[in-house]
Amino acid sequence: MAMRNPKTEPEYPIASPTYAHVVGWGMAVPENVMTNDDISAFVETNDEWIVARTGIKERRIASEDESTATLAYKAAQRALEIADILPIDLDLIVVATSTPENIFPSTASLVQDWLNASHAGAFDLSAACSGFVYALNMAADSIRAGSITTALVIGSETMSRILDWQDRSTCILFGDGAGAVVLQASKVEGGVLSSVLRSDGAGCDLLAIPSVGSIDADESRAGSNGHQLFKMYMVGSEVFKFATRVVNDSIDQATKLAGLDVSDIDLVIPHQANYRILQSAARKLKIDINKFMSNVDRYGNTSAASIPIALCEAIEQKRIHDKDHIALVGFGGGLTWASMIIQWGIPEPSQQQSSLINRQRRNILYYTAKWRSRSRRWRRRVNKTMEYLRPKRGRVPRLLRKVDEDDRL
Numbered sequence: 001m002a003m004r005n006p007k008t009e010p011e012y013p014i015a016s017p018t019y020a021h022v023v024g025w026g027m028a029v030p031e032n033v034m035t036n037d038d039i040s041a042f043v044e045t046n047d048e049w050i051v052a053r054t055g056i057k058e059r060r061i062a063s064e065d066e067s068t069a070t071l072a073y074k075a076a077q078r079a080l081e082i083a084d085i086l087p088i089d090l091d092l093i094v095v096a097t098s099t100p101e102n103i104f105p106s107t108a109s110l111v112q113d114w115l116n117a118s119h120a121g122a123f124d125l126s127a128a129c130s131g132f133v134y135a136l137n138m139a140a141d142s143i144r145a146g147s148i149t150t151a152l153v154i155g156s157e158t159m160s161r162i163l164d165w166q167d168r169s170t171c172i173l174f175g176d177g178a179g180a181v182v183l184q185a186s187k188v189e190g191g192v193l194s195s196v197l198r199s200d201g202a203g204c205d206l207l208a209i210p211s212v213g214s215i216d217a218d219e220s221r222a223g224s225n226g227h228q229l230f231k232m233y234m235v236g237s238e239v240f241k242f243a244t245r246v247v248n249d250s251i252d253q254a255t256k257l258a259g260l261d262v263s264d265i266d267l268v269i270p271h272q273a274n275y276r277i278l279q280s281a282a283r284k285l286k287i288d289i290n291k292f293m294s295n296v297d298r299y300g301n302t303s304a305a306s307i308p309i310a311l312c313e314a315i316e317q318k319r320i321h322d323k324d325h326i327a328l329v330g331f332g333g334g335l336t337w338a339s340m341i342i343q344w345g346i347p348e349p350s351q352q353q354s355s356l357i358n359r360q361r362r363n364i365l366y367y368t369a370k371w372r373s374r375s376r377r378w379r380r381r382v383n384k385t386m387e388y389l390r391p392k393r394g395r396v397p398r399l400l401r402k403v404d405e406d407d408r409l
C-alpha cells in the first residue's frame with residue numbers, strides 16, 4: 001500500500017472547489033409600449049427632455065392580467081428551457097423585487113408553486129435596483145459552500161403600479177419586466193468570481209416606497225411629509241450624484257477581488273437607470289462605452305429586473321463569449337450598490353439545445369402544478385363547508401374524520 005507523504009498530501013482529502021455558473025437565462029416584458037410622447041399627453045414633459053436627460057425613449061407597462069409574479073414565472077420558464085433542467089431540480093428560488101405581489105407570501109413562493117418546483121426553498125429579496133446582484137451573490141455563495149446545487153434567481157418588477165403618474169420627475173423613468181437566470185454547481189473553473197455588496201442607509205430618504213410598517217403609514221405623519229403609502233418618491237439629483245460616485249468604484253473593487261484588471265472586463269452589464277450614469281462610469285473607469293450593455297432606451301429603469309434583462313439581450317446579440325469576464329453592477333434605494341464579476345463558462349446559446357423529452361416533462365409539471373393548487377383550494381373550501389354541516393355524533397362524523405385524514409396525507 002502506498003504511504004501518504006505528510007509534506008505533500010493533506011491528512012484529509014481536500015474536495016476540489018465548486019464553482020457557480022450561469023447555465024440558463026430568460027426574460028419577459030409586457031407587450032404594451034408607452035412612449036415619451038404617450039407620457040407627455042398627461043404630464044408636462046416632452047420626448048426631447050426625457051431622451052437628453054436619461055436616454056429613455058419608451059418603456060413597457062404591465063396589462064391588468066400581468067403582475068410581478070406572472071412576469072417572473074414567464075422569465076423563469078425560459079431560463080429553465082435554456083438550462084434544460086426540470087423545476088424539481090431547483091433547490092432555491094430567489095426573487096429580487098421592490099414590487100412584490102404581497103408583503104407575504106413571497107413572489108418567489110408563487111413562482112415555486114406555478115413551476116411545480118417541489119424541492120425548492122423560496123424567498124424574496126429586497127435591495128431595490130441592486131437586488132438582482134445581491135440575490136445572485138446569495139445563490140452563488142450557497143452553491144460554492146455546497147449547501148445547494150441549483151438556484152433560480154429572478155429580478156421582476158411592476159414599477160408602473162407604484163409610480164405617482166402625476167410626478168413627471170419619476171414617472172418618466174421606470175418600466176415593467178422580469179429576467180431570470182439558473183445558477184448551477186460545476187467543477188469547471190469560472191462562473192461567479194467575486195462580489196462586492198454595499199449599503200448606506202443614511203440615504204434612505206432619497207429613494208423609497210413607504211409600506212405598512214413605516215411611520216409614513218401613520219396618516220397624520222404621512223400628511224406632514226407628503227409621502228403616499230406604496231408610491232415611490234425620489235430626490236433625483238442626489239440619486240444621480242450617488243450613482244455616478246459609486247458605480248466605477250464598485251466595479252473596480254469587484255474586479256480587483258477577482259484578481260483582474262479593469263482592462264480584462266469584456267462587457268459591463270449595468271443597472272439601466274440613466275444612460276448618462278453609464279457614460280460617467282465608462283469615463284471614470286477608462287472603459288470604452290461600447291463595452292457597456294445598454295437597453296435603457298427601450299425599457300427604461302426596470303429596477304431589479306434591468307440587469308437580467310440586459311444580460312439576456314447581450315447573449316441574444318452574441319456579445320458574450322466563452323471565458324469572457326462580465327461585470328454586473330447595480331445601484332439604487334437603500335442606498336445600496338453591488339458589483340459582481342462572472343467568467344462566462346458554458347456553451348453559447350446556439351449550442352445549447354433543450355431536449356424534447358425534458359421540454360415535455362416540464363410542460364407536464366407546469367400543467368399539474370395548476371391543477372394541484374386549484375384542487376387543494378377546492379378541497380379546503382369543501383372541508384370548510386362540511387365542517388359547518390358536521391353533525392356532533394354518529395356515522396357521518398366518522399366519514400368526515402376519514403376525509404380529514406386523507407386530506408392530511
Ligand code: COA
Binds near residue numbers: 045053237274332
Ligand atoms: N420633463 C420636463 N422637465 C422636467 C421633468 C420632466 N420629466 N422632470 C423634471 N423637470 C424639470 C424640473 O422641474 C426642473 O425644472 P426647474 O429648473 O424649473 O425647477 C428641471 O427639469 C431640472 O430638474 P432636475 O431634477 O435638476 O433635473 P436633472 O437634470 O437632475 O434630471 C433626472 C432629472 C430624474 C432625470 C435625474 O436627476 C436622474 O436621472 N437622476 C437619477 C435617477 C435614477 O436613476 N433613479 C433610479 C436609481 S436606481
